[in-house]
Amino acid sequence: MGMATSQEITRLQDLARNTRKVILETLAEAGSGHPGGSLSAVELLVTLYFYKLKHDPKNPKWPDRDRFILSKGHGAPLLYSILAQAGYFPLSELKSLRKLGALLQGHPDMDIPGIEMPAGSEGIGLSVGVGQALAARLDGRPTRTYVLMGDGEQGEGEVWEAAMSASKFKLDNLVGMIDRNGIQQDGLTEQIMPLEPLAAKWRAFNWNVIEVDGYDYLQLIEAFDTAEMTKNRPTMIIAHTVKGKGISFMEWSPMYHGTAPTKEKMEDIYKELK
Amino acid sequence: MLEKMGAMRTAYGEALVELGANNQRIVVVGADTTDSLKSGMFGAKYPERFFNLGIAEQNLIGVAAGLAFGGKVAYAGTYAIFVPGKCVDQIRNMLCYADLDVKIVCSHAGITVGPDGGSHEQVEDIALMRCVPHMRVVVPADAVAVKSIVKAIADIPGPFYVRLTRGVIKGSNTPIVYENGFEYKLGKANLIREGSDVAIFGCGIMLPEALRAAESLATKGVSASVIDIHTVKPIDEEMILKYARKCGAAVSAEEHNIMGGMGSAVSEVLTDQYPIPLKRVGVNDTFGESGEAQELLNKYGLTAAHIEDAARQAIAMKR
Known part of the structure; x- marks a missing residue:
């Protein structure tokens, strides 16, 4: 198992801080979008992209690259922020997010460098991940496929169809992730459509399940490394997170699932980001 | 003309087997109807490129999409009453929006599915598929056309919906129109x-x-x-x-x-x-x-x- 040095952790923390800032500036400029579910998964995705994922921003179509699939498409600001910092496109592109003629659409599409799947309709990403993992296995490629879902997304029946098929095909080159922030558009997941016991559900579908604190880099790193060493079955990482993480008035707020911060609010936000 | 008979599904299975022999990119995904659709003929010949996903049509299309993202040409299908109906969203937002190399071939369209009744008689699928950007919709007239079309579309990038009929008479046959052969050209009647x-x-x-x-x-x-x-x-x-x-x-x-x-x-x-x-x-x-x-x-x-x-x-x- 790879040991993360303190310098690596510091690097990830800096990237996460900047990612959060870019997300909020981008949404304030766009005037609409989904901050809550972008902020909750910052550390999870920063760790994946800047610690684990094998990819080459200068050669986005490198056949042996690992694939990251954003199934919860409303997390687009998070992914765009990370892709820009990785070098897939200039950070300045984020200024025109959601605007007419922009590269960066409200939800990801295939014209954007680094995007592996269009998203926006929930529940499809894990199925696509199963297909990607099967294709990689057929070709003997070392590609690993990572799929990030929302917790509200677990209500989609297709997720469980995909869960069964990934077990059937023993896809140890597939890793699912759930941003378990407990909030969906209409309110608390446990009130709208209870998910618990969520980890037990995935175990019952014959997945290797790892639960982590979504803000603990050592746990995140260990989870990704353990998934890679697990053979003959897929791994699901359930990251316990906080919707709107890092900005006090956005945390645990269903309103900030789909409401962008105003430009006036940005002064308060900058204070909190320090 | 119209004296000979032929089964569209058998033509489909034969076309897949022929395609698979020369093109390693061809994969087939099914949903518990692969024996009936004859796509199982491909599975018997190339088991490593054949995936039966059970009764799960949304996953069928999603997995086919993933295979296409991974560089494959995926043939996906079941009975027309289930696909496209149960997975229009996956077809729209994945196959068509990303313009993927997934060829949907479904059988048992129309009312001639017969004794199974109204719940199985699909008469809306052309309409459902026709209005989605990027989708191409093909309705072969006989078994000869099926074979030609199924093979030809492997080389035409992007999504297709191909609609087959089980048969007009017992024995799952339909009359042969193209006794002298059929060469498929996209968009040419x-x-x-x-x-x-x-x-x-x-x-x-x-x-x-x-x-x-x-x-x-x-x-x-x-x-x-x-x-x-x-x-x-x-x-x-x-x-x-x-x-x-x-x-x-x-x-x-x-x-x-x-x-x-x-x-x-x-x-x-x-x-x-x-x-x-x-x-x-x-x-x-x-x-x-x-x-x-x-x-x-x-x-x-x-x-x-x-x-x-x-x-x-x-x-x-x-x-």
Whole structure:
């Protein structure tokens, strides 16, 4: 198992801080979008992209690259922020997010460098991940496929169809992730459509399940490394997170699932980001 | 013509096996109907490239999409009552939005599925697929066309929906129109019979019925053109307009709701560019019921006789 040095952790923390800032500036400029579910998964995705994922921003179509699939498409600001910092496109592109003629659409599409799947309709990403993992296995490629879902997304029946098929095909080159922030558009997941016991559900579908604190880099790193060493079955990482993480008035707020911060609010936000 | 019979599904299975031999990119995904659809023939030959996903149509399309993202050409299918109906979203937001190399081939479309009844008789699928950007919709008329089309579309990038019929009579056969062969060209309709009084546009199993209607009309001094609109999208506007100008009246015939199907597609071309009378033969916005295929075709107005009546009405409406 790879040991993360303190310098690596510091690097990830800096990237996460900047990612959060870019997300909020981008949404304030766009005037609409989904901050809550972008902020909750910052550390999870920063760790994946800047610690684990094998990819080459200068050669986005490198056949042996690992694939990251954003199934919860409303997390687009998070992914765009990370892709820009990785070098897939200039950070300045984020200024025109959601605007007419922009590269960066409200939800990801295939014209954007680094995007592996269009998203926006929930529940499809894990199925696509199963297909990607099967294709990689057929070709003997070392590609690993990572799929990030929302917790509200677990209500989609297709997720469980995909869960069964990934077990059937023993896809140890597939890793699912759930941003378990407990909030969906209409309110608390446990009130709208209870998910618990969520980890037990995935175990019952014959997945290797790892639960982590979504803000603990050592746990995140260990989870990704353990998934890679697990053979003959897929791994699901359930990251316990906080919707709107890092900005006090956005945390645990269903309103900030789909409401962008105003430009006036940005002064308060900058204070909190320090 | 129309003496020989052939099974569309067997042609599909044979086409897949032939494709798989020369092209390692070909993969097949099924949903617990692979024996019936004959896609299992591919699975028997190339088990490592064959994936049965069970009764899970949304996952079927999602996994096919993933395989296509991974560089494969994925053939996905089941009964037409389940796909596209259960997974229009996956088809729209994944296959079409990303323009993926997934070829959906579904069987048992239309009312000729017969005894299974209205819950299994799919008469809306052409409409559902036709209005999604990037999707191409193909309705082969016989087993010869099926084989040609299934093989040809492997080399045409992007998504397809191919609609097969189980069969008109017991034994799962349909009449062979293309005894002398069929070469598929995307968006190019086939002129089967040349005439000057009325143009009959047919697809699927209604093409042989259109030919029978034309023969019957000929004995009564009415000259009908018969055109195979095997590709409903992109539709062959040039051919439709050529015979609209020549004949001045038209009929469409399809085993589908008259709303949104091939007849509607023909109507759109005519309305926009050369308005002439068009009578649409099809299922008249209703569900089917149990019965033998031929009994249902008679009851729901899908026979040569109905096409002949429609042709006379269209001719009478000429200005």
